Structure formats: structure tokens, C-alpha cells
Amino acid sequence: MLWNALLLAFREIRRNVLRSFLTILGVVIGVASVIVMVTLGNGATRAVATQIESMGSNLLMIRKGQHMGPGQTSSAPAFDLEDTVALERDIPAIKSLAPSATDSITAVVGNASWATSVNGTDNRFFSVRNWTLERGRLFSASELSGGRAACVIGATVRKELFGPQDPIGSNLRLKQISCEVIGLLAGKGQSSMGHDQDDLVVMPLRTFQRRIAGNQDVTLIQVSIRDGESTERAKTDIERLLRERRKVAAGEQDNFSVRDMKEVATMLTGTTQVLTTLLSAVAAVSLLVGGIGIMNIMLVSVTERTREIGIRLAIGALEREVLMQFLVEAVALSSLGGVLGILLALGASIGLADILKVPFVFNGGIVLTAFLFSAAVGVIFGYFPARRAARLDPIEALRRE
């Protein structure tokens, strides 16, 4: 009986191809948008996680002052190299650390100029932040201690200033100094916040301090923690040591901040997940609207086929058999919408993931859920018209033209 009802349902759908298609369009769009939202949301979450991992695992960032909001920090004295020496000596959980001082400077090569972030640091910076060299070399010991004007550049700086040419050996002008390019970093791409990680120039800390900043300040200390050590513990230890060294009185707020990148990762992925859920909920509403569309057409269909229902009832169909027939038809329609929606969603998510530069993360669970949901929409919104059909009086129904 169910098989027959199914055959009958598909025949009805085939008879009115255009109408059936328009009927299920709401469900198609609903299912597709839910899947696209979830897929892209998961992709964005994955992108954030991958990007933060690429910054270096177990990474702590120590900055002067307290973070007060976007781009603002409270004024506080900078660190110096002695702080970094003390941290390495006194906190055994620290695997490596890289002191750095940064500034935004316009770099010039010939006619080309490009505003970029210049980092004064040492070779430990590359290991702490998981940078790899694509070409050239890192700083030599004499370059670091002598404060020579040598620099390693990121992929974006290379592209903007040198184009396809090999930059190694060329010179770069930063303010009043001319700096020899000795190395090119492998590209990392955009960060989760839309910041281009490859847009940087790295030079020895001493060079930066003497010839660009004109002081001995260290503004950022990046610390990597040994595997198996608790970053939480290390963070508290660092805070205690720095409070002591910077003479912060008990009860006073820290005049520096220690940030665990894992925390930042959790926070950011949390945010994208909340957004994903919200957008999916909005998309789910369109599924509901699609269901109402199906109910509407099923009601029209019952009216149109009143005589057919009368014939079926007269020759001995039970009420529940007529009910089943129309219910199966509604479910077949909505499931078909679900399947089309899934196909549309897969195409759209692959395309959009490419455009938005997030990875395409296939989630079988959401595809299945969306399909089951679309079938459920058919049951819920098909029941009322089906019951109406089943309750028809055969005498009245047969008389209807």
C-alpha cells in the first residue's frame, strides 16, 4: 500500500512538474540555506583554529599596558632585554621567547612603496611563530649583535615591492636606512581577523632599536611553552615575575598583559559558532515558510481532486488510506525539496567557500538533519490537507464537477 501510495505520489508530482517545483522551492531554499550557513560557519571556525595554530602552538603574547579595546593600550613602561633574560632564566616552562619591537613604516624599492609592519627581533621569532623560510637565510650572529641592516620579508611585501623578481640581495629603504633583503618567508595567508600575516619585514632587534626607534624598548615578548607544560601555570608564573620586576604594588592592576593564544582561539571559534547558529536559525525559518507553501498547494490539490477522492472512497478506500495517500504525496514533495536543497547547498557552499576563502568542511550530520527536517515538514504541513481529503463525504465528492 505504501509502495502504491509512493508511486501515485510521484505520478502526481510528474503531472504538474512546474507546480511541484514551485511548491517545493521554499523547502529547497530553506534546506539549502541551513546547510550553506552551517557549512560556511564550520569552515570559518576551522579557518580560525588553523590560523591560530599557525601562529605557534602554546603561544603567550606579553605586551606592555592593558588592552583597553581596539587599538588602545593604557600607557605603561616598555620591557627591556633584561626582562626577557630574567623570564628565560626563572621560568623553566618557557621553551623559547622572542623579544620584539614593532612600528608601521613605508618601505620603498625604486618607484614602489608599501606601508608595512616592521619587526625588530631575533631568530627565535621565527621558531616561536612557526615561520618557515622560502628562500635565503635567517640572521647571522654577527648581524644580530652588530645591528646590521639586514631584513627578512613576508610574501606580501615581496609581491608589492619586487613583483616576480627575486628579492634576495636587493635593498629596501625604511625611513633613512637601507636594508639588504637576506630571506623570504613562506606565505601564511590571512588571519582570522582579516589581518594579512605575510605583510611584514623582520630585522635584528638591535638594528631596529638603534636606527629606527632610537630607544632600547621591547614592546612585545612572544613566548612558546614547552610541550606538556601547563600554559595556565606558565602564565601565572610570568605574571608574578613581571609584577615583581616592574614593581607593581600588591592590589594594583598589572601594567602589562599576558595573552594565551589558545584562549583567543577559543573565544574566536566560540564567536563564529554563535554566529553560525544564529544564521542557521534564521535559515530554518525559511524552511517553515516552505512548509506552509506545501500545505497551501496540498489544499488546492485536495479541492481539485475532490472527485477522484470520491471515486476512491466509493470503491472502498478507507479514510486512513486516502489520508496516507495525500500524506505520502506531501512528504514525497518536501523530501524531494530536501534532496534538491542538499544538492544546491553542496554546490553553493563549495563555490562560496572558495570566494570567501574559508575551507569547505563537509558535515554529513547537518545534511542528514536537513533531509529529515524537510521530510518532517511534509508530515506536519501535509497532515491537515490529507485529513481534509480523507474526511470528504463520498456522495458530495462524486457530485462535484
Place this chain on the structure above:
Amino acid sequence: MTAATASAKNALLTWPRPASPDPAGQPLLEFRQVSKIYGTGTAAMRALDGVDLRIGPGEFVAVMGPSGSGKSTAMNILGCLDTPSAGSYLFRGVAVETLSHDQRARLRRHYLGFVFQGFNLLNRTSALENVELPLIYRRAPRTERHARARAALAQVGLTGWEGHTPGELSGGQQQRVAIARAIVTEPSLLLADEPTGNLDTARSHEVMELLVGLNRDQGITVLMVTHEAEMAAYAHRIIHFRDGRVADDGHAGGPV
């Protein structure tokens, strides 16, 4: 309800249908003081007013009467599509008004065949599929359905037309498909509501010959509503309804 009627009722509703033929010497259908009242109070309309009627197995009965005489109401009740307001309708000794909605549907499915004036075939559905329809509700297997539907179409002289849809068939052919659909289940009773009402004279006589043949050769009881005396003359018995009562119940002379 006595034990005897309870067992008669069970026998009526079980499927497959008991092998015993329609009981001879006992009426197949019986109206006992059947009334049907539509509406209430002063607006109440008595469509049937205490009708007594007995129709035996194998009879060919024509029902006549002007519109509003109650013949359609009587046919609806006889077809188990409706129940009396008062009185009792016995089908093979079982009071139909005591049956539930579903039980009456099963009774129609197992014992009755319907032919309508407007043919009432499913549009855009082949003749074969139209004839198969009642068998689907009987859960007959696919191969059996095909075989029986083909046989029924052959019986009405439509071999070779199985794949045609009603739109591709003439009125007479459509009515023959409808008759095939009614007899494919080998019913005890065939109810025909003005089966020739939409047909020209030649086609009408063909359809009547077909009904007479089914009645004679297969012993199917035929109950037919008609306006035309010429068609009623094919029946053994003609019942005239007037103002909700049986005005005349006599035997006709047979085919003209």
C-alpha cells in the same frame, strides 16, 4: 444483537469473501421502513418516507422516478455510502446502519461495484490502471491485478485499449472502462446511476447489453437508476419512486 446476526456480520466483513454464494430464497438487500430526513425542524425534508423493499440475488432492477422522488437517496443508502435516519437497511441480513465508517468502506470494497453517469474515471490514467484501482485497495499483488484488469477489459470488449487514457476514449468506451472497474472485483451487487445518461442511443444499447450479460452470465445483481423507459425495459423489475415512497414495483417484459 443476537449471535446469529453477529456471525453474519463477521462473515460479511472478513476477507477473502466466504465462498458461499449469495443466499438463495433470502433477499440480498432489504429496506425495513427506511426514512431519510435532511435538515431539522420546519426546514426538514423527508427524502425517503418509510420505504420497504426487498431485492433478491440475481435480480436486474431498474429504479425510476422524477428528480426529488428519493431514488438517488435510496441508491446512496443501497450503495452503503449513506445510512438511513430511521428504519433498517439489511445487506445479506446485516444491518448496515450498525456498521462503522470503515466497515462500510470494506463492505463496498468487497461486495459492491459502482457505475456512474459521468463515468468518473481518473483522468490522465490509463484504462488498465483505472480498472486496477479497486484491486489496489484489496492489496492484490501486481501480477494478479494486471491479469484481472485485462480480463475485465476483455469482458467489456476493450482488449487493445488498455493503455489509453479516458481522454483518448469515446463516451461509450469510457463507460465500458467504468463497468470493467466495477466488475473486476466480482461484486455481488452492481449499482449503476444513469449509466446511459451521457451516451447516444446506439452506445446506450451496447452498455445495456453488457449489463444484461453480466447479470445473466455471472449472476451479478444489477440495480440501475434511469430516466429512459427504453433502458428500464432491459430490467426484470422496475421500481418507481415518487415523493419518497415506492409508487410502483412491477415486473417488466424484458428486453425490447
